[in-house]
Amino acid sequence: MKSFRHGQILKLIRSRGIFTQEELARALKELSVDATQVTLSRDMRELGIVKTPEGYRQLGREVxxxxxxxxxxxxxxxxxxxxxxxxxxxxxxxxxxxxxxxxxxxxxxxxxxxxxxxxxxxxxxxxxxxxxxxxxxxxxxxxxxxxxxxx
Amino acid sequence: MKSFRHGQILKLIRSRGIFTQEELARALKELSVDATQVTLSRDMRELGIVKTPEGYRQLGREVxxxxxxxxxxxxxxxxxxxxxxxxxxxxxxxxxxxxxxxxxxxxxxxxxxxxxxxxxxxxxxxxxxxxxxxxxxxxxxxxxxxxxxxx
DNA sequence: AATTTTTATTCACTCTGCTGAATATTTAAG
DNA sequence: CTTAAATATTCAGCAGAGTGAATAAAAATT
Known part of the structure; x- marks a missing residue:
């Protein structure tokens, strides 16, 4: 599931503004992906995603x-x-x-x-x-x- | 390790006659691969290897x-x-x-x-x-x- | 500065795949 | 047919990866 969740996360933060991990969790749920904030926090780091005033953004490549x-x-x-x-x-x-x-x-x-x-x-x-x-x-x-x- | 062991098993039974699983275990050991007879028995099945009068042979493809x-x-x-x-x-x-x-x-x-x-x-x-x-x-x-x- | 919200970390649990010891079964030899 | 050798199976243990609950730390809000 991890890789797919990563894919969906990237898709989401690119297509619309996501501002908190809880919000991300809800958005993922609509795509049939269940994850807690703990997991998303880890994902952010693994994907090299940072928080900006315009929402989460991926910088550079995956870590x-x-x-x-x-x-x-x-x-x-x-x-x-x-x-x-x-x-x-x-x-x-x-x-x-x-x-x-x-x-x-x-x-x-x-x-x-x-x-x-x-x-x-x-x-x-x-x-x-x-x-x-x-x-x-x-x-x-x-x-x-x-x-x-x-x- | 499993896949590599499989590769070495195939290499061995093609290059020289192997007649028992214990013998195979010894041959593998020389290639730095440790495995017991139990494991080799499983491998035989997974690889579709059968025993013939001329030694072990792989038939068809992998199962x-x-x-x-x-x-x-x-x-x-x-x-x-x-x-x-x-x-x-x-x-x-x-x-x-x-x-x-x-x-x-x-x-x-x-x-x-x-x-x-x-x-x-x-x-x-x-x-x-x-x-x-x-x-x-x-x-x-x-x-x-x-x-x-x-x- | 105090409080609330958001994020990160720690810890323990689960699940899955791989393996070997003991044992049963099958095959070969006598 | 009996015995010995070879192979298969059962069962339990181990190790690695992924996850969440509880909690700590950090950031934002007032």
Whole structure:
């Protein structure tokens, strides 16, 4: 529900003026989305929404920093199937059709040791500066997998 | 971990003969994947792997039937941001880059009321036979969202 | 400045998916 | 047919994410 609620929140604050979180809660309810003020407060932060005299507004982009790390780990443990290392590249295999999703989540993490990312249907190619770094990336990925799922 | 383990299992049974689940467990361990026989038994079923005189073999495709329903609901509640209905079409908005992932999961469910699916970067277009069906699809999707996340 | 309104935080609960230990069942071997 | 090996199932525990009630803090109003 969270993501959909986020979508509806953005839609609402763009289309009309919303001035309090309680008001937002009522507006969401009309769209079949139930949420308390507590939840909305969290959402505001996660979406990077601020209060202005003209109502709530989203500034810049979503605050993905805290979210994305979790998201990549989650997606990886859900869809990542293989990790291979060749020269300065790391090749990831995912479940069919899920490569771009995993790649986007990884991209959001902005690893300095990854120069670029290319996603096909079930394959992701990571370009690293050199072979050694590629190896390190592979290890880092493995670690994420074994640590998140815990066995 | 599960998905990666699945990937490694497939890699193993393709590259060399594996004849028991205990043997598989040992082979996996060398790839840094720990799993008990219980887990492997489940994996065999989920992957549609059968035992043959020449070792384990995967037949046909993955048995996604039980898995995919969960997977779509999970992905939808994670990435779906908006649902709109126009004529015989339903347009879904997702988080940037995650459209194909959600579309694939939905495709796997093989809803009879959806004639076809097209995914871009953050948008999915569902084609239905007619406007009424499209409306029903929208409702069904909404229901999945509100029921899975439970408020 | 005092009071009310609005927003943020803390804490605990729930729900879901994954896993393994113990155990039952099935299959293979003798 | 009996026994041993391999596999499947049941049950319970664990961990992570999301949420709300109660409450604290901050902002706005008077």
């Amino acid at each position: 993905s920093s805290e979210t994305s790390a979790l998201q990549f780990a989650t997606l990886a443990s859900e869809f990542l199937r293989d990790i291979r290392h060749a020269q300065n590249q790391v090749v990831l295999k995912t479940a069919p059709g899920h490569a771009s999703s995993v790649a986007v989540a990884l991209d959001d993490e902005e690893w300095p040791e990854v120069v670029g990312t290319l996603a096909g249907d079930d394959t992701i190619l990571l370009i690293c500066p050199d072979s050694k770094t590629a190896g390190a990336v592979r290890n880092r990925l493995m670690k994420i997998l074994t640590e998140s799922g815990r066995k | 996604s039937s039980e898995t995919s329903a969960l997977q779509f609901a999970t992905l939808a509640s994670e990435f779906l941001r908006d649902i709109r209905h126009a004529q015989n079409q339903v347009v879904l908005k997702t988080a940037p880059g995650h459209a194909s992932s959600v579309a694939v999961a939905l495709d796997d469910e093989e809803w009879p009321e959806v004639v076809g699916t097209l995914a871009g970067d953050d948008t999915i277009l569902l084609i239905c036979p007619d406007s009424k069906t499209a409306g029903a699809v929208r409702n069904r999707l909404m229901k999945i969202l509100t029921e899975s996340g439970r408020k």
